[in-house]
Structures are given as structure tokens and as C-alpha cells.
Amino acid sequence: MKISYFTICLLFSFIGNAQQPYFPNAHSSWEQRSPNDFHIDESKLNSAVAFAEANEYSGSRDLRIAILKGFEREPFHQIMGPTKKRGGPAGLIIKDGYIVAQWGDIKRVDMTFSVTKSFLSTMAGLAEDKGLIRDTKDLVGDYIWDGTFDGAHNAKITWKHLLQQNSAWSGELWGGKDWADRPPRNGGIDDWKLDTPKEPGTVMEYNDVRVNVLAYALTHVWRKPMPLVLKEHIMDKIGASSTWRWFGYDNAWTEIDGLQMKSVTGGGHSGAGIFISAEDMARFGLLFLNNGKWQNEQLVSSNWIKKATTPSIPNVNYGFMWWLNKKGDRHWQGLSEDIYYAAGFGGNFIVIDKTHNMVVVTRWLEPNKIGDFMTKINSAFN
Numbered sequence: 001m002k003i004s005y006f007t008i009c010l011l012f013s014f015i016g017n018a019q020q021p022y023f024p025n026a027h028s029s030w031e032q033r034s035p036n037d038f039h040i041d042e043s044k045l046n047s048a049v050a051f052a053e054a055n056e057y058s059g060s061r062d063l064r065i066a067i068l069k070g071f072e073r074e075p076f077h078q079i080m081g082p083t084k085k086r087g088g089p090a091g092l093i094i095k096d097g098y099i100v101a102q103w104g105d106i107k108r109v110d111m112t113f114s115v116t117k118s119f120l121s122t123m124a125g126l127a128e129d130k131g132l133i134r135d136t137k138d139l140v141g142d143y144i145w146d147g148t149f150d151g152a153h154n155a156k157i158t159w160k161h162l163l164q165q166n167s168a169w170s171g172e173l174w175g176g177k178d179w180a181d182r183p184p185r186n187g188g189i190d191d192w193k194l195d196t197p198k199e200p201g202t203v204m205e206y207n208d209v210r211v212n213v214l215a216y217a218l219t220h221v222w223r224k225p226m227p228l229v230l231k232e233h234i235m236d237k238i239g240a241s242s243t244w245r246w247f248g249y250d251n252a253w254t255e256i257d258g259l260q261m262k263s264v265t266g267g268g269h270s271g272a273g274i275f276i277s278a279e280d281m282a283r284f285g286l287l288f289l290n291n292g293k294w295q296n297e298q299l300v301s302s303n304w305i306k307k308a309t310t311p312s313i314p315n316v317n318y319g320f321m322w323w324l325n326k327k328g329d330r331h332w333q334g335l336s337e338d339i340y341y342a343a344g345f346g347g348n349f350i351v352i353d354k355t356h357n358m359v360v361v362t363r364w365l366e367p368n369k370i371g372d373f374m375t376k377i378n379s380a381f382n
Contacts, residue, residue: 021096021097021290022096022097022098023097023238023239023286023290023294023295024097024239024283025239026239026240027239030098030099030279030282031098031099032098032099032100032102033095033098033099033100034100035095035100035101035380037098037100038095038096038100039381040095040100040380040381041379041380041381041382042380044376044379044380045093045100045101045377045380046101047376048093048101048373048376048377048379048380049091049093049101049103051369051372051373051376052089052091052103052362052365052373053089053103053104055089055365055366055369055373056088056089056364056365056366057346057347057364057365057366057367058366059346061085061086061087061088062085063083063084063085063086063111063268063346064079064083066345066346067079067083067268067269067270067271067345070269070345071182071269071270073183074180074181074182074183075180075183075189075192076177076180077180077270078270079270079271080174080175080176080249080250080251080270080271080272081247081248081249081250081252081265081268081270081271081272081273082247082271082272082275083111083268083271084109084110084111084275086110086111086346086364087104087105087108087110087363087364088104088105088364089103089104089362089363089364089365090103090104090105090106090108090278090362090363090364091103091104091106091278091360091361091362091363091365092106092278092279092282092359092360092361093358093359093360093377094282094285094286094289094358094359094360094361095356095357095358096357097286104278104363105278106277106278106279106282107241107243107277107278107279108277108278109243109244109245109275109276109277110275110276110277110348110363110364111268111273111274111275111346112268112273112274112275112276112281112344112348113267113268113269113273113344113345113346113348114266114267114268114269114273114342114343114344114345114348115274115281115342115343115344115348115349115350116246116265116266116267116268116273116274116344117211117266117267117321117342118321118322118342118350119230119246119274119284120211120214120215120218120226120264120266120321121163121308121320121321121322122230122234122300122308123218123222123226123229123230124136124159124163124214124218124320125300125301125304125305125307125308125320126229126233126234126300127218127221127222128304129300129301129304132221132222133159133221135159136158136159136160136163136307136320137158137159137160138158138159139155139156139157139158140157140158140159140162140217141154141155141157143217143220143221144216144217144220144221146220148171148173148213148216148217149169151170153168153170153197153200154169154170154171156199156200157169157200158200158201159214159217160201160320161200161201162210162211162213162214162217163214163308163320163321164201164204164312164314164315164318164319164320165204165205165206165207165210165211165318165321166198166200166201166202166203166204166205166312166314166315167200167201167210167213168197168198168199168200168202168203168205168210169209169210169213170197171213172209173209173212173213173216174212174248174249174251174252174263175249175251176208176209176212176270177193177209178207178209178210179192179193179195180192180193181207181208181209181210182205182206182207182208201313201314202314203314204312204314204315204318208265208266208267208269208270211265211266211267211321212252212263212265212266214266215248215263215264215265215266216254216263219254219256219261219263219264220254220256223256223257224256224261225261225262225263225264226246226263226264227245227246227264230246233299234284234287234299234300235280235284237294237297237299238283238284238286238287238294238299239283240280240283240284241277241279241280243276243277243280244274244275244276244277244280245274245275245276246264246273246274246275247262247264247265247271247272247273247274247275248262248263248264248265248272249265249270249271249272252264252265252272266321267344267345268344268345269345278361278363281350281361281363282350282359282361284350285350285351285352285359285360285361286359287299287300288300288305288352289352289354289357289358289359291305292304292305307319307320308320308321308322309322309324309340311324311326315328316328317329317330317331319340321342322340322341322342323340323341323342323343324337324339324340325337325338325339325340325341332370332371332374332375333371333375334375334378335371335374335375335378336353336354336355336356338353338354338355339351339352339353339354339355339374340352343367343370345367346364346367347362347363347364347365347366347367347369347370348362348363348364349361349362349363349365349370351374353374356378356381358377360374360377
């Protein structure tokens, strides 16, 4: 049987179009598909959603109360930036770009806490992509010479150290002392503040003061506020809503080029950080699922994403402010080691699952239930 040239062209055109990923347009409804369209067990997927709804974060919905209770061990801890009462459990499961499940109010704007760190990391990635930072192995003090990185210890710190949270930066910023942020379980104030800082690059210490130092340094490198960089280079281009906000502490002002600019935070454990909807979080996740490409435009280089999701030497489960599902202390048993995710206080997550070409956003899930939740979703694919 002879096949015409026109038929062959039509066939290849169809195949090419079928392989094109779907991206939701701005200011329009995100297209939904049935799980059955992707050979996903709908009853198991519904069971996973029911699990998320039934395991709401146990902390107060008044986040001022939850924050003060959650970080009560920290000496001098106080609320220094905006907060907001939260909603209930919410989330989306995105397969091949389409919504296959959703629950709760996905358009409600809530605090997202340390999920903000993955957005902040991306600002560093854009800076490197555009040549504002030559290489993350560079010393930060070669870019920021105002004293923030002075001294024998702080002078050793690179951008990579800040991004991997193993910088051991020593000092005070916006009233926050590095040693008072998430102090060790043992000892007291004198032990903590007089302890010799670790050698940069050797020990991961989850520490918001040091993360905020990164935000401060990036603000000076970009010479503009981080929310503006995020809006122009990412959020507008992925069709995010106009409802998200990125705050800093009330006193976190710096002067650049004669202009007063707010230096934002990379989390919300003293208030501030990114306030955002689950739907906008899912758009950000979809960008990373597609290796930094949105439709036909490469917004974040695939090289940066590879670096950002490479395990650090001190902690195999942490890259450039993304958690990695490698075999370590935070490994989700039975799930792909290619999974990586953003995580925030109170059970806020953006999960990138390359194996299933899937993004999962879940909000206000009891944090220790995330592994079980992802296992239930995974079972729907088997």
C-alpha cells in the first residue's frame, strides 16, 4: 500500500504535536484531565488526596501563634515581618502539565515559609545565567565589599556555600544573630555564641539568618529588589497571578544607587517570605519539571537546574536550596531518587517527580506525613 507524502507529513506533525508539553495560559483556567487519560488509578489517587485532607498540619491556623510556638527555643526570637492566618489543606497534582487532582482552595494566598528558599536560589541561578555572578564557586566578598564578608572566616565563603547552607557565616543581620537561629539541642546561650564557626563547606546548618545574607547579597548584585527580579524574569512569563507577594522584615532596608530597597527573607520563621497560592506554586514547579523552559522560552538554564539539584558534600539530601530524595536521612523509601522538592514550615511542598513527569503541590499537610502521601500517589501509577 502506498502512503502519500502528505499523509506522512501529517503523521509526523501529529506525533510532534502530541509530544509537546502543555502549559497553562495566563489569566485562564488550568486545563484538567481525568487520571484515566494517563493510566493512573483514580481511586488510589483519590485516596491520596483524602489522606492529605485528613492529615492537616496540627499547628494553629493563626500563624503568629504557630511561629512563636514552633521556634520558642530560639533566644530573642520574635516576629519581625508580616504574617497571615492560613487556610486549610490544599493542593494540586499535575501530570504532563494537566491537573489530574486538586483539593482545597488552590487560589488562596498563604505564607509558604522555606519554600521561599527555592525561589531565592533561582534568583542566584538567573544571576549566574546572566553573568552577574561569574561562578557560584566565587567568593561572595569579591562582590559584596561593605563588611558583610570581612574577617578571616567570612572571607572564605562562596556563593555555593550560601546556597547549600553550609557557609557558617558569622554575624548579625536585621537584628538576627546567626548563632541564635535554630541553636543546637545541647548547651546554652554562652555555648552557642562563643562556639567557633565551622569551616565553610563542611557542615550543613539550616539557618535563616545566613539565608537572608544571601538575599541581601543578591539584592546588591542585581541592584534591584528580589520580588521585582522574580516578577520580571519568572512569574510574569509563567503566567502567575498578580496575588503573590515577597516580603522582608520591617527593618530590612538597604540603599543601592541612592534608592532604598527592601531586602527580602528566604523564609517566614520570623514573618515575611513569599505569600502565594497553591496554583502559582504549581506553575513554578512546572517550570522546573520542564528543565527551566516555559513553552518556547528557556527562563532558567538547564545547567543551573542540574547544579541546583546536585547533592552537597555535607548533606546528600540538599542541593541549592532544594531537598533531594537521595538515600540519606530524608529519603522517601521506595520512591525515585530523581525526585526533588521545596519544603516549608507547616507542611508546604512543591515536589518535582521527573520519573512520572509530575508536579505535586500540597499545603498544610502534617510535615512528617509527606513521605506517606507521596507513596500513596506513587501507588496510583503502578
